[in-house]
């Protein structure tokens with residue numbers, strides 16, 4: 146039995162908790178697991194291709210461009226679909242992500258405080274970053290980045306901020322309840338696979354449910370957890386207690402790189 150604010154009590158065979166990186170269900174199932182700040186933030190922005198200077202489009206087109214910054218960190222740029230998932234020339238968006246080390250405390254709080262004075266937990270969305278911070282990041286760009294990236298950052302109307310968090314759970318299945326996607330693991334974005342990983346979790350679970358139709362849900366979830374490409378699922382396959390150590394970033398990248406084919410399918414479906 147699960148109780149929801151909007152639809153009251155619901156009785157079901159399975160409870161799939163996919164409520165994101167700040168999952169309330171994870172907090173209840175494993176109160177000790179907390180998102181942990183990784184020590185750096187991502188300044189991000191998107192620029193409509195039609196509003197970008199043509200030289201900038203030519204420079205960044207057909208590649209994922211990466212640039213080290215003068216005082217540490219790096220920035221990268223690649224194209225993403227535009228409005229309505231458009232991928233035609235002229236209708237795409239330039240997407241950039243600039244990783245910057247920021248100490249936890251007042252410095253981080255300043256970045257996470259929006260233009261109304263509200264302090265956010267993990268990101269400040271486009272349009273809500275105070276004008277003085279936007280001016281600061283544009284000015285910093287001039288001293289830190291390759292001239293093309295300076296142009297890109299300065300031409301982007303509403304840069305926004307996301308902090309980089311780590312979340313790792315020691316297990317994903319709890320009897321007839323399971324955690325999926327960011328509720329279970331938040332991958333650092335460098336593997337470029339966070340959404341694909343969440344989709345892969347759902348796909349593995351759906352396949353396990355289809356294969357086990359008619360069996361007991363508790364067994365199905367255990368089976369799904371064993372099939373999941375999670376670093377924590379492997380010991381379960383060998384019938385041992387689930388590991389309690391944290392997978393390294395390298396292990397995460399290796400695990401999810403093996404999902405490349407799946408990722409391409411999700412991406413191609415998503416962008417048509």
Ligand SMILES: Cc1cc2nc3c(=O)[nH]c(=O)nc-3n(C[C@H](O)[C@H](O)[C@H](O)COP(=O)(O)OP(=O)(O)OC[C@H]3O[C@@H](n4cnc5c(N)ncnc54)[C@H](O)[C@@H]3O)c2cc1C
Pocket residue numbers: 163164165166168169267268306307325326327328337338339340341343
């Ligand atoms: C600013 C930002 C930028 C990102 N950029 C990228 C990117 O470029 N590429 C990439 O691959 N990934 C990116 N990610 C990560 C990506 O968004 C996640 O990995 C992905 O959305 C995880 O999917 P999910 O379904 O597990 O969780 P979510 O997409 O977070 O979905 C969780 C859902 O649960 C709902 N929910 C939460 N609590 C409750 C509750 N108590 N009851 C009912 N519903 C609830 C939420 O409203 C939400 O709809 C980004 C994340 C952020 C924050």
